[in-house]
Amino acid sequence: MKYSKSLLLVLFGAGLFSIASCDEDDVPCVESVWYQDTDGDGLGNAAINQSACEQPAGYVLDDTDTDDSGTVAASGTPVSAFDDFNSDAVTISFDGDEITIESNGVPNHTSPYWDSNNSLYIDPVIANADQMSPGTIGSRSYSLTVSSDPQIASSSSSTGLGAIGIGISGAPIFNDEEGPNSSLSENVASGFDYAGGHMGPTGYHYHLECADVEENTTLSQDDEQLVGILQDGFLIYGRKCNATEDYPGDLDESGGHTSSTQHSDGGEFYHYHIINEFYVGEYILLFGGDLKGTPNGIM
Numbered sequence: 001m002k003y004s005k006s007l008l009l010v011l012f013g014a015g016l017f018s019i020a021s022c023d024e025d026d027v028p029c030v031e032s033v034w035y036q037d038t039d040g041d042g043l044g045n046a047a048i049n050q051s052a053c054e055q056p057a058g059y060v061l062d063d064t065d066t067d068d069s070g071t072v073a074a075s076g077t078p079v080s081a082f083d084d085f086n087s088d089a090v091t092i093s094f095d096g097d098e099i100t101i102e103s104n105g106v107p108n109h110t111s112p113y114w115d116s117n118n119s120l121y122i123d124p125v126i127a128n129a130d131q132m133s134p135g136t137i138g139s140r141s142y143s144l145t146v147s148s149d150p151q152i153a154s155s156s157s158s159t160g161l162g163a164i165g166i167g168i169s170g171a172p173i174f175n176d177e178e179g180p181n182s183s184l185s186e187n188v189a190s191g192f193d194y195a196g197g198h199m200g201p202t203g204y205h206y207h208l209e210c211a212d213v214e215e216n217t218t219l220s221q222d223d224e225q226l227v228g229i230l231q232d233g234f235l236i237y238g239r240k241c242n243a244t245e246d247y248p249g250d251l252d253e254s255g256g257h258t259s260s261t262q263h264s265d266g267g268e269f270y271h272y273h274i275i276n277e278f279y280v281g282e283y284i285l286l287f288g289g290d291l292k293g294t295p296n297g298i299m
């Protein structure tokens, strides 16, 4: 219970202020205006507010939420995620409601797929040299433009041969296809470097999660690190989720779910994870499902 303003004026006017109730609940307080936060992203809806001394449940002091409906934070893809990309290879451009990711495809980690004169060249750590594909890592050109607030489409889309996303190193992410109607075999995978990548006709690319080796200093391995962005604009993270610091138990068939991550400051948004299961042998595929959003071309 609190005093109405008129009652306070009466109390002051009558000189009775000093004998105002000794019940602490009745002591006048400083009221703040609180704004409704339906989606729980910490941002409030300016249109729905109430004044109170204490924070009412579901209300916050912020009044800047432009879309407080639904369970997904209105902020879309958290911009800070793009800080995790290799800036030597990847350029990110923000243009209103679109984000463009451009890359020269040149990763920032060691590999036996580098020319032996390159400082990042190493002898194979896990790759079976006989199964390594021909060619060495070189500069390419990839460009992907996605919505800054991608939505789940009414139907899923299967992925095709070639780049389906761009990894944080700048090298592209492929699915489980090694050629037309030819899915990845244990034999082919044995020629991959520790990063889960190899050379193809269009350049160096990843199929698998990075192996558990001490040589790896940049890529996700059984953790919650960002892996990259897929062509429907949704981010893909490692096998664990920052929201629970464990393997998420609520993934859909594409490995996606809606939760916060280390980039979203508590806001929830849809993202993929590497699914925590073996694909062939003991190899873990980066992404083998259908895209839940609308795919954009990777040029």
Ligand SMILES: [Zn+2]
Pocket (backbone or CB within 6 Å): 174, 177, 178, 198, 199, 200, 205, 207
């Ligand atoms: Zn390949």
Ligand SMILES: [Zn+2]
Pocket (backbone or CB within 6 Å): 237, 240, 241, 242, 243, 248, 257, 259, 260, 261, 271, 273
């Ligand atoms: Zn997650």
